[in-house]
Amino acid sequence: MAGKVRILHLDSGREMRGGQWQALRLHRGLLEAGHASMLMARAGSPLMLAARQAGLPIERLRFSFSGCDLVHAHDSRTHTMAALGAGCPLVVSRRVAFPVQSLWKYRRADLILAVSEFVARQLVEAGIDQNRVRVVYDGVPIPKEPAHGDLVLIPETADPAKGMALAEEGARLAGVAVRRSRDLEADLPHAKTLIYISHSEGLGSGILLAMAHGVPVIASRVGGIPELIEDGKTGLLVENEASSIAAALGRVEGFMGIAARERVIERFPEARMVAGTIAAYQQVLSHD
Numbered sequence: 075m076a077g078k079v080r081i082l083h084l085d086s087g088r089e090m091r092g093g094q095w096q097a098l099r100l101h102r103g104l105l106e107a108g109h110a111s112m113l114m115a116r117a118g119s120p121l122m123l124a125a126r127q128a129g130l131p132i133e134r135l136r137f138s139f140s141g142c143d144l145v146h147a148h149d150s151r152t153h154t155m156a157a158l159g160a161g162c163p164l165v166v167s168r169r170v171a172f173p174v175q176s177l178w179k180y181r182r183a184d185l186i187l188a189v190s191e192f193v194a195r196q197l198v199e200a201g202i203d204q205n206r207v208r209v210v211y212d213g214v215p216i217p218k219e220p221a222h223g224d225l226v227l228i229p230e231t232a233d234p235a236k237g238m239a240l241a242e243e244g245a246r247l248a249g250v251a252v253r254r255s256r257d258l259e260a261d262l263p264h265a266k267t268l269i270y271i272s273h274s275e276g277l278g279s280g281i282l283l284a285m286a287h288g289v290p291v292i293a294s295r296v297g298g299i300p301e302l303i304e305d306g307k308t309g310l311l312v313e314n315e316a317s318s319i320a321a322a323l324g325r326v327e328g329f330m331g332i333a334a335r336e337r338v339i340e341r342f343p344e345a346r347m348v349a350g351t352i353a354a355y356q357q358v359l360s361h362d
Contacts, residue, residue, distance in 0.1 A: 190298025213347025220288030237271030244319025
């Protein structure tokens with residue numbers, strides 16, 4: 075992929091979740107690498123506002139994909155849009171852990187970027203050629219200093235696939251006070267532990283963010299999460315039971331946060347995610 079490449083990113087998310095943060099970080103990283111990156115998002119969405127605040131180019135999402143060398147769809151809705159209308163190579167990110175439901179649109183993609191080995195296996199088991207699947211892990215910013223605080227955090231969410239109530243029940247059994255967090259980036263510098271319970275998880279970018287802050291994470295042993303956390307060393311993996319969560323709260327140690335931060339610095343920085351995505355684009359465009 076020699077020279078400047080024109081990449082159009084599509085995201086229709088109404089919230090600022092892990093996928094939107096990754097699209098924003100990738101967009102910025104591509105621009106810094108000298109590529110012509112443009113992001114399209116839902117009008118008035120948190121992603122559009124965040125891009126504007128960061129001074130990054132962004133446009134309202136629309137069904138128009140002209141003037142680019144490659145389209146990168148970051149969610150299911152824009153994947154469908156691009157599969158129907160993109161006139162150039164199509165790269166698709168898949169972050170979710172539930173089974174593939176619409177094979178036709180995945181077969182229209184030139185390359186699928188799976189957020190974890192777990193998600194990659196699901197795609198191959200659904201019938202996608204493994205040569206058209208590539209794992210690119212999330213990347214997160216590394217704070218200059220690790221966290222210093224006493225908060226035990228639980229991500230606040232209305233998503234039924236997340237186990238917020240179960241996490242709170244486990245904390246209650248352990249006699250531990252917790253805080254629901256709507257903004258992990260703001261709260262993690264003041265935390266000592268993150269409880270991240272989920273019934274379905276492609277990877278868990280919130281886990282990575284906590285690890286980058288040196289905050290030990292207690293997380294569900296589901297989906298791609300075990301690819302992030304080495305149980306007993308960089309955090310604790312638990313069953314989705316209140317008693318298992320309560321027991322883990324009694325076993326979490328500060329050294330796990332130190333090891334977790336080192337793991338993120340080595341394997342999951344933003345720059346590595348951007349480089350991995352550029353390598354994926356090179357794979358697609360070299361066969362175009």
